[in-house]
Each structure stands twice: as structure tokens, then as C-alpha cells.
Amino acid sequence: MSPPEIIQLANNLLQQNKLQQAKKLILPLIQSAPEHHQAWQILAQIHRQLKEQEQYQQATKQYEMIAWFNQRLDKANQHLLNKELKPAETIAHELLNLVTNEYRVLVLLSKIAFQASDLKTYLAITSHNININNTKSAAYDAHIEALFNTKQYLELISFYNRSTTLVTLLPKSQSLLAAAYVKMMDFKNAFLNYQSLLNKNYHPAYCNLRLGNIEKIVGNNQSAIAFYCKAIKLAPHIGEAYWNLANLKTYTFTQLNVANLEQQITIDSNKLNKAQLHFALAKAYEQQNRYEDAFLQLKISNDLQKSLTPYITNDFNERCKNYITKKAANEVLPLSESEVQLIFIVSLPRSGSTLIEQILASHSHVDASYELSEINSIAVELENLQIKSNVPYKLSSLTQEHLAGLAKRYLKFIEPLRNNKPYFIDKQPVNFQHIALIKTLFPNAKIIDVQRDKKATAWSLYKHSFSQGHSYSYDQEDLAHYMNEYYKLMTHWHTVYPDEIYTINYENLVNNFTETVNALFQHCNLVVEQACYEFYNNQRPVLTPSSEQVRKPIYKEALTDWKNYANHLTPLLNRLN
Structure with a gap:
């Protein structure tokens, strides 16, 4: 008990x-x-x-x-919940002075460190807690959460399996274990753990959602649909399940689905969930060619999303243009041929980068995984260094040894995601901001920039419900600003790194497929293989919303979808440079 x-x-x-x-x-x-x-x-x-x-x-x-x-x-935890870190920390130390190493206070202190983005201290506290309080399951649960939040997925899996013989862990920890297996692309064990949680009746709608996501990733769309529908049956209000169905190109909403969506949007009060319901209803109306109704739903959903995560600009791109005007003098020595040839694919989201990744990953010498955040994590850490400098990442102040250590850290991060092929793809659209960092850490890295028609890209972004990190996409003027910043920064990078960034145009790929693919592989110093032309037969897992498209031959239907809504997109189209 x-x-x-x-x-x-x-x-x-x-x-x-x-x-x-x-x-x-x-x-x-x-x-x-x-x-x-x-x-x-x-x-x-x-x-x-x-x-x-x-x-x-x-x-x-x-x-x-x-x-x-x-x-x-409780008071300290309430301060933490309100993001009032200083008073929370004051109470925590007061309590630790009374009861040294009290496990719940150490858990609180670790969470304060996490909120303060002090990941080293965060992990140190949870490690200390399990060493001192090795019979307290809450300490183990907190350490598992810390390992997940610091992206130490292999260690999490190992630690979880060791811990189950010592203490009784919360189901939440098993859900993090399942998520860690997803991050390591071990979808069999991820599926088994979510199924185990489902058998324990742990958030059954949530588990069905995650099982559906795994089935979608590995290409079992009909099974994915079945799991999403189970989630809806268990929780008729669940917006994420409806949106996941909307995001499947092979699923057509039934009239009953539409009626349920129309009912749910009138009663749901959670803004994020309601936004997803409106996004899904927009897709349902679009399938019925009700474009006016569809756009109204998109407008409502985007307005809701913007109220939750407003777009906040900063001066990072301007600093890149003003202070990084030539290659770094302290760049790391190039990787040897015996290590790995890195290919970084950047772009605006919804521009075809997943398709390019799929074509390249169909080559027998190329490994790929999912959209990695490690480069961005390194960038954030460098930006937060207590060094006075306007130069992004404090690049001019860092020693070659420091940078070499970061390069090794990145290579260690991708190691378990590789199958020891000589090429590895890191496809992460937002890395367009970090090309200087990439080229400093890995001077011989291949950079591929995927660009698509601006209007088609803008429309695809505006109608998509992102899980996080794309607050610019919920407002037409914000979206135009972000896109313009992308194009300006990419122009700058081409000046700093002439002939080192390869731009591929999505429309060229669609209209001149063989010629464009041949040129891409020539740039990567690879001999194109037949499997690359038949990329849609590649059964590798794909974790992005484009997982269905890349399992089909090239199609042109989506190139002009935006025209159905052109009269609603004036604020956006007028501001695109």
C-alpha cells in the first residue's frame, strides 16, 4: 500500500x-x-x-x-510553480538547514536549478539525492526526469532498468522511459512500454496517442488511425488526437467527426486543446472544399496559440550579420575521413527538408535520425556564458580547446543514433541560425539549405499546429517577419561561407527530379544509387509531420494550395520580401 x-x-x-x-x-x-x-x-x-x-x-x-x-x-513549491525562483530557493535552503539532505527539498532544489537553466547543478543535485536517499523512490523518479531533460537517454534507460529492482517507480517515469526509447529510435521498446502503461490504465487516452504516433513514425498508418480513434473514444475532447488525424494525408474526417469537433469547440476551455480542435476542424472543412469556413477556423486557432506563446524577437540574427563577417580564426580542426562526414540540412519548416533527408538517407552510406536539438543546446549554453561580448556564442573569446570539446560532445551525442555509416544527416530547420557555429565546430560539414516557394511555405506554416517552438507562425505579420529574417540571414551566410552552402529548390526537385537529385549527390561527393530515386520505398522511421509524403513518389498537388486562401493572406503576402 x-x-x-x-x-x-x-x-x-x-x-x-x-x-x-x-x-x-x-x-x-x-x-x-x-x-x-x-x-x-x-x-x-x-x-x-x-x-x-x-x-x-x-x-x-x-x-x-x-x-x-x-x-x-508547499509554499516553496508554489513559488516554483509561479516561476518565483528566489523565494523558492530561500525556503529550500532554510528547510535543508533544519533537515540535512531531506529528499523532497533536494527534489525541489533540483527543479529550481532546471528552471534557472543550470543543467549541471540540476543533474548534480538529483545524483546526490539518490546517493544519500537511496530508498526514496521520489529521488529516483526525479533523477529519471533530470536525465530525460538533459537528453541523457541511454543513461536514463540503463538507470531505470537498474532502479526497478530497488524501488517502486511512478508510471510517469515509465512514460519517460518510453519517450527515451523513441529518442533513441528504439520503437519496439517504446511501443512495449506505452502498451504496458496502457495495461496499467495510466492515462489511457495519452498512451493511445503515443502508440498512434509510433505507428505513424514506422509507417503503419491504419494502425495509427485506430489508436488515434481509440484516444478520441476515451477522451472526446482531446484536441491532439483530432489534429494527428488531420495531419494524416490519408485520413478523411467523417461527418460524425465534424459534428463532434463542432460540439467540442463550444465547450472546451483549455486554450491549447481548443486551438488543436480548431486546427483539425479547419482541415475537415478544407476536405469539404469549404475554404471560407476552413480559414475562419485557422484564424481562431492561430489567435489562441498566439495568446499562449506570443512571438518575441531578439537581436541574434542582427548580431550574426554585424559581428560574424568572416570565418572564425579558432575553428576546430576538420574531422578525419575515418570519423564521419556530417550533413546539416537547414530550411524554413514545411519547405521539403524531410524529403531531401529521405532521399539522402536512402543511400547505403548515409545515416539519419530525427530533428536533433543538440546544436541549438550548445548555442544556448554559449550565449549564456558570463562573458561580455556582442559576438554570437562568444565565438571570438573561446579557445580552440573549448570548441574542440563541444565538437566531441556533439559527436558523442549522435554516436548511438548512427549505424557507423560514413555520412550522418542532422536535419534541423532552425539550425539556419547556427551555421557559423556549425562551420566553426565542423569546418568540413556539408550545409544544405532547402528553399520552397515563399507563398507555399508561408501558407503551410500558417495552417500547421506545431507542438512548440514556432510562435512566429500564429500571426501573418509575425510569420512574414520571421521568413524575411531567414532569407536575409541565409544571404549573409552565403557571403561568409561562399560555395560552402548548397541551396536546393523544392520546386526544382518536384519538376526536375532526376537532374536535381544527381546534382545534390554530386555536391555531397556521393555516387547516387537507385534507392535514392525510389526513396519512397525506404522503410526507415520518420519522426516529422511529413512522414507520409516521403513514403510516396513525388507529387505536385500541394504547390498551389495557398491560392484557395489568397484573399485572406494579404497581410502575409504583402510583407514577404
């Missing part, structure tokens, strides 16, 4: 005047987990009714002291 269940049962026995039974039940809990003040309160009442005055006074004193401690801890 869990502590709350023991406390409830002991209290029931107390109310029935079964004092010795209640005492026998509550004492082991107090010995193993004295932090539960309710247990001390019950013990005090037992002693009082047994007329054990001295024990009653001692238990009452413990109850009052621990109840106060827990109230302070």
Missing part, C-alpha cells in the same frame, strides 16, 4: 476504535517515511485514547513540527 492508503486505513481503524490495529499499521510507516505529518497526527490520537500521555505529547510535537515543515515546502 502507498503511504496515503496506509494513512486512510489507519484513520478508519482509529474511527472504529481499533486502536492497536491502527497503531500496528501506522508505526512502520512512521519509521520508513516520517515526513507524513498525518501519520503522526493519527499516532498522537491513538496515544491519547490509550491514555499514554508522554507518547501523546511526543507524537503531537512531531506532528506540529513536520506539518509546519510541509507547509513551508
Whole structure:
């Protein structure tokens, strides 16, 4: 039984005047987990009714002291929830001075470090907690969460499997284990763990969603649809499931689906969920050629998303253009041929980068994985260094040894994602901002920039519900600003790195497929193979929204979809340079 269940049962026995039974039940809990003040309160009442005055006074004193401690801890956690880190930290240290290494306070302190983006301290605290409090399952759960948040997926998997023999972990930790397996592209074990959680009735709608996502990734679309529909049956309000169906090109919404969506948008109050419902309803109306109704739903959903995550600009791109005007003098020595040839694919999202990745990854010498965030993580860490410099990443202040260490860190990160082929693709659209960092760490890296017709790209972005990180896409003027910044920065990078960035045009690929593919492989110093022309037969997992398209031959239908909505896109189209 869990502590709350023991406390409830002991209290029931107390109310029935079964004092010795209640005492026998509550004492082991107090010995193993004295932090539960309710247990001390019950013990005090037992002693009082047994007329054990001295024990009653001692238990009452413990109850009052621990109840106060827990109230302070609750207060600190509330500060953390409100992102008030300083008062939360003050209370945490106050409590640690009273009870050294108290495991719940250490969990709190680790979360404060995470909120402050101090990942080194975050992980150090959770590691210390499991070493000191090695019988407390909450310490293990917190460390598993820390390993996930710091992207140490292999260590998470190993630690989880070791920990299950020591403590009883929360189902949430198993869900992080499943997610870690996804990150390591081990979809079999990811599926098994989500299925296990489903069998335990742990958030069944959520588990069906995740199982559907895995089936979509590996190309089992009909099974994915079945899981999404199960999720909707379990939770008719679940916007993510409807949006996932909308994002499947092979699924057509039924009239019953449409009726359910129209009902749900009138009753759901959660903004994010409601936005996804509106996005899905827009797709349903589009399938019925109801373009005016579809755009209205898109406008509502984007407005909701913008209210949740407004687009905030910064001066990073301008600093790149002003302060990075030539190659870095401290760039890392190029990788040897015995290591790996890195190919970085950048673009605006929804521009065809997944298709380019699929074509390249169909070659027998090329590995690919998913949209990695490691370059961006390195960039953020460098930007946060306490060094006064306007130069992005403080590049001019970093030693070659420091940079070489970052290059090794990146190579270590991708190592478990590789099958030891000589080429590795890192396809991450947002890395267009970090080309200087990439070329400093890996001077011989291939950079491929995928560009698509601006109007088609803009429309595809505006109608897509992103999970996170694309706040510019929810407003037409913001979207135009972001796209213009992308084109200006790419022009700058071509000046800094002439002949080192290969631009491929999506429309050229569609209209002149063989010629464009041949030129791409020539740039990568690879001899094109037949499988690359037949990329749609490649059964590798694809984790992006374009997973369906890249499993089909080239099609041209989406090139002019935006024209159905042109009269609504004036603020966007007028601002695109």
C-alpha cells in the first residue's frame, strides 16, 4: 500500500476504535517515511485514547513540527510553480538547514536549478539525492526526469532498468522511459512500454496517442488511425488526437467527426486543446472544399496559440550579420575521413527538408535520425556564458580547446543514433541560425539549405499546429517577419561561407527530379544509387509531420494550395520580401 492508503486505513481503524490495529499499521510507516505529518497526527490520537500521555505529547510535537515543515515546502513549491525562483530557493535552503539532505527539498532544489537553466547543478543535485536517499523512490523518479531533460537517454534507460529492482517507480517515469526509447529510435521498446502503461490504465487516452504516433513514425498508418480513434473514444475532447488525424494525408474526417469537433469547440476551455480542435476542424472543412469556413477556423486557432506563446524577437540574427563577417580564426580542426562526414540540412519548416533527408538517407552510406536539438543546446549554453561580448556564442573569446570539446560532445551525442555509416544527416530547420557555429565546430560539414516557394511555405506554416517552438507562425505579420529574417540571414551566410552552402529548390526537385537529385549527390561527393530515386520505398522511421509524403513518389498537388486562401493572406503576402 502507498503511504496515503496506509494513512486512510489507519484513520478508519482509529474511527472504529481499533486502536492497536491502527497503531500496528501506522508505526512502520512512521519509521520508513516520517515526513507524513498525518501519520503522526493519527499516532498522537491513538496515544491519547490509550491514555499514554508522554507518547501523546511526543507524537503531537512531531506532528506540529513536520506539518509546519510541509507547509513551508508547499509554499516553496508554489513559488516554483509561479516561476518565483528566489523565494523558492530561500525556503529550500532554510528547510535543508533544519533537515540535512531531506529528499523532497533536494527534489525541489533540483527543479529550481532546471528552471534557472543550470543543467549541471540540476543533474548534480538529483545524483546526490539518490546517493544519500537511496530508498526514496521520489529521488529516483526525479533523477529519471533530470536525465530525460538533459537528453541523457541511454543513461536514463540503463538507470531505470537498474532502479526497478530497488524501488517502486511512478508510471510517469515509465512514460519517460518510453519517450527515451523513441529518442533513441528504439520503437519496439517504446511501443512495449506505452502498451504496458496502457495495461496499467495510466492515462489511457495519452498512451493511445503515443502508440498512434509510433505507428505513424514506422509507417503503419491504419494502425495509427485506430489508436488515434481509440484516444478520441476515451477522451472526446482531446484536441491532439483530432489534429494527428488531420495531419494524416490519408485520413478523411467523417461527418460524425465534424459534428463532434463542432460540439467540442463550444465547450472546451483549455486554450491549447481548443486551438488543436480548431486546427483539425479547419482541415475537415478544407476536405469539404469549404475554404471560407476552413480559414475562419485557422484564424481562431492561430489567435489562441498566439495568446499562449506570443512571438518575441531578439537581436541574434542582427548580431550574426554585424559581428560574424568572416570565418572564425579558432575553428576546430576538420574531422578525419575515418570519423564521419556530417550533413546539416537547414530550411524554413514545411519547405521539403524531410524529403531531401529521405532521399539522402536512402543511400547505403548515409545515416539519419530525427530533428536533433543538440546544436541549438550548445548555442544556448554559449550565449549564456558570463562573458561580455556582442559576438554570437562568444565565438571570438573561446579557445580552440573549448570548441574542440563541444565538437566531441556533439559527436558523442549522435554516436548511438548512427549505424557507423560514413555520412550522418542532422536535419534541423532552425539550425539556419547556427551555421557559423556549425562551420566553426565542423569546418568540413556539408550545409544544405532547402528553399520552397515563399507563398507555399508561408501558407503551410500558417495552417500547421506545431507542438512548440514556432510562435512566429500564429500571426501573418509575425510569420512574414520571421521568413524575411531567414532569407536575409541565409544571404549573409552565403557571403561568409561562399560555395560552402548548397541551396536546393523544392520546386526544382518536384519538376526536375532526376537532374536535381544527381546534382545534390554530386555536391555531397556521393555516387547516387537507385534507392535514392525510389526513396519512397525506404522503410526507415520518420519522426516529422511529413512522414507520409516521403513514403510516396513525388507529387505536385500541394504547390498551389495557398491560392484557395489568397484573399485572406494579404497581410502575409504583402510583407514577404
